[in-house]
Amino acid sequence: MKRRDFIKSSAALPAIAAMSASASAQAKADRPSVISYRQVGRTDMRISDISCGAGRLPSASLVLRAIDRGINYFDTAPDYGRSEEYIGEALARMKQRDKVYIASKFCDQVGFEAGVSHLQKGRGKADYKAAVEASLKRLKTDYLDVAFVHAMGELKDYERERARLLDEDMLAAAQELKQEGKVRYLAVSSHGPYNMEQLMMAAVESGHFDLVMMAFNFMKFPHVPDVLKEAQTRGVGVIAMKTLAGARAMDLDAKGAVFEHAAFKWVLGHPEVSGLVVTMKRVRDIDLYLQASGQAMTTADRDILDRYTARFGGDYCRTGCSDCEVACPAGVSIASILRYQMYFDQYEDEKRAMQSYARLDDNASACLDCFVETCVDACPNRLPVSLKLRAAHASLTFADYA
């Protein structure tokens, strides 16, 4: 049975069952669908090479549509708005829980706040277990396929983050949850901005984690290939995110290539990568992204990535590098600020970006009167860091109403 047909055959999905005769009769076979599934390390999961990042999920119907197109891995979290509820609604309607893999995070259902909403060392075993129980309730399921220790590297302090990564209470909670059948695999994720590659390597080497998920794209994080090799050696799965390198609007002369497809193919061209997750918030996203499933890079793909790099490479901060921060005499949280600015500009997630920025202690207000600009000299990619920080401050700041 084709992946896209299995939902239609489910009598337990009332809406689909009611419509299946007419809908399936007219359905075109050439709609973009997943055509490649990959093994995730030593787990028993084979996931769609292009999977659903559910951070801005608009409805349960989008989940069902994605499943119908063959997507079988959904990456959600308690602090992704109503994402878990929507997936839960879709699971309840589908009633074929074992056909999809659900990954969620150890975190509270509150707005994102670095060092707070993602459970920190000291919260204790009970809190970790309670977070999963709450997710299960929202997801209307009795187990998670994957539970993530999430957003590793969101704080500058490497030792503090490493302690969270290897927190004995978290590991004990994960072990108990596995024994109780509520979590199948333990994982860790990082999109930086601090020490991403070191933390991911520490996770792989620890032997505690079944898979890692990290930022990885054609703009290259120099040490990610080392992590990939080590993960493959140890049977740890790797899922890539932030694969679109900022996802700038562009008018590149594409010669028939599509930027998103090229970026996905580049990532999936690494055999150590089990798959990628990309935010799907529109019906159109599914149609667009899945055209790259199972496809190999072409000359035109390489060309469009080169053009993108030439156009935007000098403006793209590779999260994970913190050379500029080390050089900054004011200790400004440069990587975080530039990441929030990316959320504001490229992801159009203005509110979250501004809220996150407001919570930073070391924001870019110090840059307004700075004439030293050691950050610019320190940047290995020669980004105009100080200019970017001032612009970010202007975008992300509410004026003081007083």
Place this chain on the structure above:
Amino acid sequence: MATPAPESPTAPFGVRLALIALLPLLALALYLDGQYYDPDLVELRPRQSVIGPDSALFPEGLAGLQRAGAVRRFTEDNLYEYINGHAEYFISAGFRGLAVGEYGSVGDGQPALVVNLYDLGEALNAFGVLVDEAGEQEAVDIGAMGFRSGQGLSFIQGRFYVQMSLFDDALTAETFGAALARNLAGQVGEQDLAFHFPDLGVVTTTRFVKEYYRGLEFLNAVLERGFERDGHEIQAFLARGTLQEISALVANFEAFFHEDEMPYRRIDRDGLNFYLVDDPYEGEWFFVPLGERLIGVYTSMEPALTAQIAAFAHGRGSASNP
């Protein structure tokens, strides 16, 4: 034998001369025409705020405090001077004008209360901003809807979104909020009826979706409401726009259904044009354009339900308040 090239016709010299002589006249005509300003063609003036006079919006006395200094006013052109970094957000939300009033005790040089009063053109825009700004804050019963924000509060009344910031721990935000909301209600009315849903049951949830409602990129700025009806939960949405915009929205739906090969049909009932959709992912649902509104309901098209919508559309039914 080679065919001779056809001889190109040549206009008489006098005609060519006359055409050349016409060129300056043509240029002059174009120049003169360009000097006339056609207001229907392009609006060169900035949009005028519809915010009324100071005294109407900010009473001299407000629950024991006195208005201090002049009311400051901001337009689209200078809003950034007041809320640098957030101006674009308000402008894209329908911003028409901002008035800022300050209140304090007599003889006290510092304001105890600052009120930002945003005119967003229509109630739906004000509601959208409120929901966007509210996050997980505690709701308060001020104006049409409100929430607490630190030591202040925000609420909506008609087309206005109001932010109040208090700088005196001894003062209670609700007291001033209620007084200001009453004053505004006197100016703009209690409710904007066009904002309402038909009453489809007991309201359970209300939220504003800024973009891509249910993943559809042409369906933005939508108000969604959950209702309990006959023991079941149903969801409905309301989109607003001009007649042309609603017509375009219907066309977008039809184009999407065709592209997605999703069965749908138009049903004329109770004097309205309903569209019933056989959606494999949403289940059966329907929508109906009602002039400058479009209402969608995610459930079967029961006669009782459509009759209620028709009664509402024809001004005979009740509305569910925000």
